[in-house]
Amino acid sequence: MKTFFMQLQVVPTRENENYDMAEGALVGCWILETDPEVAFAKATFQVSKYDWLITGVETPPIEVTQENFVGEDIGAEQYAKAQQEGLAFFYVGWARDKKTSVEPITIRPSFKPNVESHLRKQKQEKNRGRCLHYDGGVRCREYINAHSIQKNQALSAISRDGHVYTPSANMTTLRENRGAPAYELNGIGTVSTFLGFCKKHDNELFAPIDNSLLLPTNEQVFLYAYRSICREVFVKDNALNLITHKINDIPANNFLRGHLEAFKAGTEIGFKNLKRHKSNYDDSLRKSAFNDIKHALFTFKGAPPIAFSGLFYPDYDFKGTQLQYLADHRNDFDLITFCSAPMAKGWGFLFAWHHTSSQICNRFLSSLFEEMSTGSRVADMLFRLVISACENHAISPIWWEQLPKDHKEEISRTFGCTVSSFSPTKATYLAKGLEGIAEWDLSSVITNTDLAPNLR
Numbered sequence: 001m002k003t004f005f006m007q008l009q010v011v012p013t014r015e016n017e018n019y020d021m022a023e024g025a026l027v028g029c030w031i032l033e034t035d036p037e038v039a040f041a042k043a044t045f046q047v048s049k050y051d052w053l054i055t056g057v058e059t060p061p062i063e064v065t066q067e068n069f070v071g072e073d074i075g076a077e078q079y080a081k082a083q084q085e086g087l088a089f090f091y092v093g094w095a096r097d098k099k100t101s102v103e104p105i106t107i108r109p110s111f112k113p114n115v116e117s118h119l120r121k122q123k124q125e126k127n128r129g130r131c132l133h134y135d136g137g138v139r140c141r142e143y144i145n146a147h148s149i150q151k152n153q154a155l156s157a158i159s160r161d162g163h164v165y166t167p168s169a170n171m172t173t174l175r176e177n178r179g180a181p182a183y184e185l186n187g188i189g190t191v192s193t194f195l196g197f198c199k200k201h202d203n204e205l206f207a208p209i210d211n212s213l214l215l216p217t218n219e220q221v222f223l224y225a226y227r228s229i230c231r232e233v234f235v236k237d238n239a240l241n242l243i244t245h246k247i248n249d250i251p252a253n254n255f256l257r258g259h260l261e262a263f264k265a266g267t268e269i270g271f272k273n274l275k276r277h278k279s280n281y282d283d284s285l286r287k288s289a290f291n292d293i294k295h296a297l298f299t300f301k302g303a304p305p306i307a308f309s310g311l312f313y314p315d316y317d318f319k320g321t322q323l324q325y326l327a328d329h330r331n332d333f334d335l336i337t338f339c340s341a342p343m344a345k346g347w348g349f350l351f352a353w354h355h356t357s358s359q360i361c362n363r364f365l366s367s368l369f370e371e372m373s374t375g376s377r378v379a380d381m382l383f384r385l386v387i388s389a390c391e392n393h394a395i396s397p398i399w400w401e402q403l404p405k406d407h408k409e410e411i412s413r414t415f416g417c418t419v420s421s422f423s424p425t426k427a428t429y430l431a432k433g434l435e436g437i438a439e440w441d442l443s444s445v446i447t448n449t450d451l452a453p454n455l456r
């Protein structure tokens with residue numbers, strides 16, 4: 001991580017406890033980050049949270065080292081603090097009466113979120129069972145913790161003594177790692193579970209993938225994709241309820257409220273699209289029209305080092321070309337799902353999508369095939385996709401622990417960019433990064449589409 005220093009000109013908002021005293025202030029910010037834009041976004045967010053309005057940039061973000069602050073008590077102290085905590089701020093204010101001498105200002109936000117109440121709500125949502133089967137309803141009983149990544153074959157295949165590494169985003173770890181998420185060992189019993197089906201529907205529906213290895217049949221492909229979608233509906237529904245709960249807790253004129261409302265609006269657009277896709281899948285399932293789902297399966301030799309199940313709206317392809325404008329809320333977004341699956345020989349990386357999403361998904365996969373034909377390693381591209389676009393993944397302890405330190409850090413950093421709301425999506429996020437880490441040996445590509453890889 002680099003350290004960026006910048007200075008912002010600010011004035012207190014009415015809610016700021018310094019409002020009567022201070023007319024304005026200059027804030028020095030020391031931020032640990034990978035690039036200056038993200039450091040700037042982080043700094044402005046933190047400063048705004050403490051009831052200051054940013055009126056100008058005195059010093060734009062510049063990379064600094066300890067040497068820049070030799071002989072400067074405050075600078076050296078704040079630099080050291082940033083190395084420990086990820087960020088440090090120092091405010092120097094000037095008084096309204098123009099007489100009082102310039103003093104460092106101590107800062108406290110006017111609003112403190114009720115963390116306990118949020119955590120309670122989060123838990124409550126997670127434990128609120130429901131059945132997302134298209135035929136689910138009042139007759140559904142006994143909601144069960146379904147695994148979105150298969151437990152018996154996919155998770156246990158990569159586990160050691162029943163444990164796997166999964167990304168940790170809890171607050172303690174966030175602080176210990178200076179904001180970067182790290183991986184922690186977790187028992188496979190709780191990894192990737194969600195209360196999104198009743199026992200009867202889960203057992204009946206998913207038997208062809210829970211009790212058999214991937215061949216693949218059209219029905220199996222459908223079920224893998226459907227389970228990814230149902231998990232996402234469960235997670236996004238909970239997230240929206242949680243955001244609403246948080247917003248209601250914040251005073252009307254606080255800066256955070258606007259920030260969260262914008263976040264909520266974005267999440268709602270994604271959720272609306274997701275529900276449209278779910279209903280397409282429900283229709284196909286009702287008619288057993290499993291051929292509605294298109295797929296491309298990459299099979300790899302040997303034991304898988306990673307297990308995952310996710311989906312996303314492809315925004316950029318593997319060359320960095322934009323495919324869909326996710327910021328334009330008038331559009332319907334095409335959706336692709338991807339997951340790992342155990343097979344009789346080796347394992348599979350399965351892409352699947354409903355035919356109504358073929359336009360974008362075909363272009364997305366074509367770019368992958370084109371990159372493969374010009375010599376890019378498919379393992380690099382697919383591994384990059386999992387770490388960049390799928391928070392629901394688990395890593396084999398045996399594989400993770402033998403990785404060199406810089407590989408572990410690169411993986412954590414790449415994943416950190418995915419979950420950070422401060423990092424803008426880079427056009428090239430699927431085009432480069434994480435090269436030479438995944439050593440997956442491709443054996444075949446199986447697809448029910450016209451797309452064909454030109455393998456050398």
Ligand SMILES: [Zn+2]
Nearest residue numbers: 131140198201
């Ligand atoms: Zn049910």
